[in-house]
Amino acid sequence: xxxxxxxxxxxxxxxxxxxxxxxxxxxxxxxxxxxxxxxxxxxxxxxxxxxxxxxxxxxxxxxxxxxxxxxxxxxxxxxxxxxxxxxxxxxxxxxxxxxxxxxxxxxxxxxxxxxxxxxxxxxxxxxxxxxxxxxxxxxxxxxxxxxxxxx
Amino acid sequence: xxxxxxxxxxxxxxxxxxxxxxxxxxxxxxxxxxxxxxxxxxxxxxxxxxxxxxxxxxxxxxxxxxxxxxxxxxxxxxxxxxxxxxxxxxxxxxxxxxxxxxxxxxxxxxxxxxxxxxxxxxxxxxxxxxxxxxxxxxxxxxxxxxxxxxxxxxxxxxxxxxxxxxxxxxxxxxxxxxxxxxxxxxxxxxxxxxxxxxxxxxxxxxxxxxxxxxxxxxxxxxxxxxxxxxxxxxxxxxxxxxxxxxxxxxxxxxxxxxxxxxx
Numbered sequence: 180x181x182x183x184x185x186x187x188x189x190x191x192x193x194x195x196x197x198x199x200x201x202x203x204x205x206x207x208x209x210x211x212x213x214x215x216x217x218x219x220x221x222x223x224x225x226x227x228x229x230x231x232x233x234x235x236x237x238x239x240x241x242x243x244x245x246x247x248x249x250x251x252x253x254x255x256x257x258x259x260x261x262x263x264x265x266x267x268x269x270x271x272x273x274x275x276x277x278x279x280x281x282x283x284x285x286x287x288x289x290x291x292x293x294x295x296x297x298x299x300x301x302x303x304x305x306x307x308x309x310x311x312x313x314x315x316x317x318x319x320x321x322x323x324x325x326x327x328x329x330x
Numbered sequence: 331x332x333x334x335x336x337x338x339x340x341x342x343x344x345x346x347x348x349x350x351x352x353x354x355x356x357x358x359x360x361x362x363x364x365x366x367x368x369x370x371x372x373x374x375x376x377x378x379x380x381x382x383x384x385x386x387x388x389x390x391x392x393x394x395x396x397x398x399x400x401x402x403x404x405x406x407x408x409x410x411x412x413x414x415x416x417x418x419x420x421x422x423x424x425x426x427x428x429x430x431x432x433x434x435x436x437x438x439x440x441x442x443x444x445x446x447x448x449x450x451x452x453x454x455x456x457x458x459x460x461x462x463x464x465x466x467x468x469x470x471x472x473x474x475x476x477x478x479x480x481x482x483x484x485x486x487x488x489x490x491x492x493x494x495x496x497x498x499x500x501x502x503x504x505x506x507x508x509x510x511x512x513x514x515x516x517x518x519x520x521x522x523x524x525x526x527x528x529x530x531x532x533x534x535x536x537x538x539x540x541x542x543x544x545x546x547x548x549x550x551x552x553x554x555x556x557x558x559x560x561x562x563x564x565x566x567x568x569x570x571x572x573x574x575x576x577x578x579x580x581x582x583x584x585x586x587x588x589x590x591x592x593x
Contacts, residue, residue, distance in 0.1 A: 311493055311526075312489055313489055319478075320481060320516035320519070321516055321518065322512070323516075
């Protein structure tokens with residue numbers, strides 16, 4: 180990240196977690212893994228931590244966390260893909276093992292990059308061709324000088 | 331200055347060499363008259379050319395694109411049944427060239443009308459490149475008379491067509507001692523000859539007693555020679571021999587341009 184932006188972020192006061200359950204997320208996650216129900220989790224939180232919450236609140240919290248872990252945001256995903264493509268076009272894309280064995284995808288990328296370069300370098304076709312013969316119909320036909328003298 | 335020796339050399343060179351337009355030998359050819367000036371003898375020359383091909387048993391497609399010349403005096407008048415009348419003043423313009431070459435003979439003879447310049451030039455600008463790529467070459471026939479307007483007309487056409495066509499120029503002597511000064515001795519015409527090196531042919535003056543009834547009845551020199559017609563004023567022995575003589579000399583002239591008339 181840009182140092183300037185990082186300095187700005189560091190100067191901001193620390194923001195409290197949006198959910199009251201945030202400090203207990205590790206405990207909740209582990210209990211879910213061990214098969215405890217939401218109701219049981221609320222009872223443990225009440226008895227052991229002094230936190231009174233409903234089962235539905237715990238349910239929402241777990242769902243929200245699982246969603247954010249499973250799917251990175253759309254914009255992040257797209258950025259990553261674009262970055263990879265661009266690296267490939269610049270010839271710095273690292274092949275996977277499968278790609279290395281056939282060499283095809285890398286070749287294709289190189290081909291596209293070459294085509295793009297050739298297309299950019301190609302001179303535009305100009306329609307205006309130099310005229311071999313020009314004639315102005317508004318001018319009278321000029322007879323050669325010696326012909327005019329004879330006459 | 332116009333030099334007949336130079337012109338003769340040019341004629342030989344052009345007639346023996348293939349089209350200067352296409353890098354590969356063309357397989358088909360469109361021969362079109364450069365319209366613009368009416369009454370200079372475009373149709374008369376095209377008739378002779380059609381007979382020349384007929385004489386050599388080379389099939390040609392005859393197109394009459396002279397929408398102004400409605401009946402008498404048009405190509406259709408002489409070769410009715412063998413001539414297709416085409417209206418070029420449509421969006422498709424001269425696409426008939428392509429269609430007829432695709433369907434029939436390898437040569438199209440197109441008699442253009444006096445007002446066909448703009449349509450023809452626009453068609454060449456939009457279609458020439460792709461049509462030429464299919465092996466079609468073009469020959470433009472210009473007819474000059476002593477009238478300077480006939481010279482101006484072919485120079486105007488050439489300024490638009492440029493080197494996309496080969497040029498054949500026919501000096502049509504419409505009077506006994508025709509003066510072609512504006513064609514032979516004007517600076518602009520000389521420049522045209524220098525740049526495009528046209529093959530120059532001569533169409534000699536024809537006696538009115540032969541030419542007028544032939545036009546009136548729509549008969550060709552060949553029909554007069556072969557006496558295949560029922561026109562009393564054209565059956566005189568001297569006229570028949572004269573028609574034969576005109577025809578033979580004109581065919582000899584056309585032979586000079588054979589390299590630009592055959593595919």
